[in-house]
Amino acid sequence: MNDWVLIEKIAKTRKPVIVSTGGSSLKDMDDLVTFFENRNIPLAINHSVAMYPTEDYELELNQIDFLKSRYPNHTIGLSTHECHDWASSMLIAYAKGARTFERHIDIDDGDHPVAPYCSIPEQIDTWFKAFFKAKEICGPSGEYKRIPPKKEIEYLNALVRGVYAKCDLPEGHAIQDTDVYLAIPLQKGQISCRELMSGEILLRPVSKDTPIMINDIDSPYANQDSLKKIIYERGI
Numbered sequence: 001m002n003d004w005v006l007i008e009k010i011a012k013t014r015k016p017v018i019v020s021t022g023g024s025s026l027k028d029m030d031d032l033v034t035f036f037e038n039r040n041i042p043l044a045i046n047h048s049v050a051m052y053p054t055e056d057y058e059l060e061l062n063q064i065d066f067l068k069s070r071y072p073n074h075t076i077g078l079s080t081h082e083c084h085d086w087a088s089s090m091l092i093a094y095a096k097g098a099r100t101f102e103r104h105i106d107i108d109d110g111d112h113p114v115a116p117y118c119s120i121p122e123q124i125d126t127w128f129k130a131f132f133k134a135k136e137i138c139g140p141s142g143e144y145k146r147i148p149p150k151k152e153i154e155y156l157n158a159l160v161r162g163v164y165a166k167c168d169l170p171e172g173h174a175i176q177d178t179d180v181y182l183a184i185p186l187q188k189g190q191i192s193c194r195e196l197m198s199g200e201i202l203l204r205p206v207s208k209d210t211p212i213m214i215n216d217i218d219s220p221y222a223n224q225d226s227l228k229k230i231i232y233e234r235g236i
Contacts, residue, residue, distance in 0.1 A: 001019060001020075001021065001024045001028045001029065001032050002024070002028050002031075002032075007032070007035065011035070011036070011039055011041060014041060015041075016041065016042040016043070016044070017036060017041060017042070017043050017044070018043075018044045018045075018046060018077070018100055018102070019032060019043065019044070019045055019046065020046045020047075020048035020050075020079040020102065021045060021046065021047055021048050021063075021067070022048035022049055022050030022079065023050040029045070029070075029071075033045070033071055033074065037073075042075075043074050043075075044074060044075035044076070044077055044099075044100040045067055045071055045074050045075070045076055045077070046076075046077040046078055046079040046098075046100055046101075046102060047060075047061070047063045047064050047067055047076070047077070047078050047079070047093075047098070048078070048079035048080070048081075049081070051081070052081050052115075052116075052117035053081050053082060053083035053116045053117035054080065054081045054082045054083075054117070055082065055083075055084075056082055056084060056085060056088070056089075059080070059082060059089055061078070061089065061092050061093055061096060062096075064076055064078065064093060064096040064097060064098050065096060065097075068096075068097050075099050075100055076097060076098055076099065076100075077093075077098045077099055077100030077101055077102070078090075078093040078098045078100075078101055078102070079101075079102040079103075080093075080101070080102070080103060081103070081104065081117040083116050083117060086119060086123045086124075086126040086127045086130065087126055087127070087129075087130035087133075088130075090127060090130035090131055090134055091130055091133065091134045091137070094131065094134035094135065094138060095134060095137075095138055101131065103118075103119050103124065103127060104117055104118040104119065105118060105119055105120075105121075105124060106118035106119065106120060107120060107121065108120055157186075157234050157235075159184065160184075160186045160192045160193065160194065160234070160235075161182035161183055161184055161186065161192060161193045162182065162183060162184070162185065162186035162187055162190040162191070162192055162211055162235070163180050163181075163182060163190065163191045163192065163193070163195075163196050163211065163212045164180060164181050164182070164183055164209060164210065164211055164212065165179065165180060165206045165207065165208055165209065165210055165211075165212060166178070166179055166180055166181050166208065167179065167208050168205070168206070168207055168208050169202055169205060169206045170202070170205050171202055171203065171204050171205045172201060172202060173201070173202045174199050174200070174201055174202075175196075175198065175199065175200045175201075175202065175212075175217070176198055176199075177198055180196070180212065182196075185235065185236050186234065186235040186236070187211050187235045187236060188231075188232050188233070188234065188235045188236065189213045189214055189215070189231060189232045189235075190211040190212065190213055190214070190231075190235060191212055191213070191214055191217065191219070191221070191231070192231075195214070195219065195221050195231070197219070200217045200218060200219050201217065201218040202216055202217060202218075203215070203216055203217060203218055204216055214228055214231045214232070
């Protein structure tokens with residue numbers, strides 16, 4: 001990160017750059033980021049611990065959080081050299097927001113020992129599979145609220161508790177919490193725990209242990225056709 005002869009040559013290519021932070025000072029990082037920003041050259045910054053190999057307890061993956069916070073306009077990644085596990089750091093780093101990744105690769109030719117900080121092809125295969133599993137588990141961007149899919153909504157709707165009368169309730173009665181109980185199943189047209197509000201007035205009498213329907217109460221929900229339609233379409 002402070003080999004400026006090399007850095008100047010790299011910058012002349014005008015190509016996007018990936019840098020690893022192993023062994024660097026904060027000034028080293030800030031100077032390099034400023035250098036590439038001033039030249040409008042895209043820069044990805046990989047957290048790295050320059051110990052070869054790196055033990056799991058030395059990985060310090062929380063540094064990914066630091067880099068994302070300090071350099072929010074740059075892609076943050078992980079350059080890694082651990083030698084025991086080719087999946088865990090990938091899963092954690094991706095979940096933290098790392099998007100560029102680097103490992104050293106070697107082959108076992110039978111004559112020369114594999115460097116302990118390198119990965120042989122089958123280990124790289126495990127590593128790539130961990131990457132795709134991390135993408136699957138993390139899902140789309142976390143920059144906005146997810147929209148629950150229909151499958152999830154239908155599942156939760158099937159578990160919504162309906163409002164039932166605990167005793168005979170007369171017309172004009174203002175419903176209180178002690179007048180009702182909640183139970184499954186929810187029936188079509190029945191109000192649920194989502195719509196129940198203390199003080200709602202009954203428009204007609206309701207018998208003990210019968211469901212309280214949306215048309216039985218003076219409620220804002222009963223005066224909106226779109227909401228009433230949803231209430232009559234859900235349940236059994």
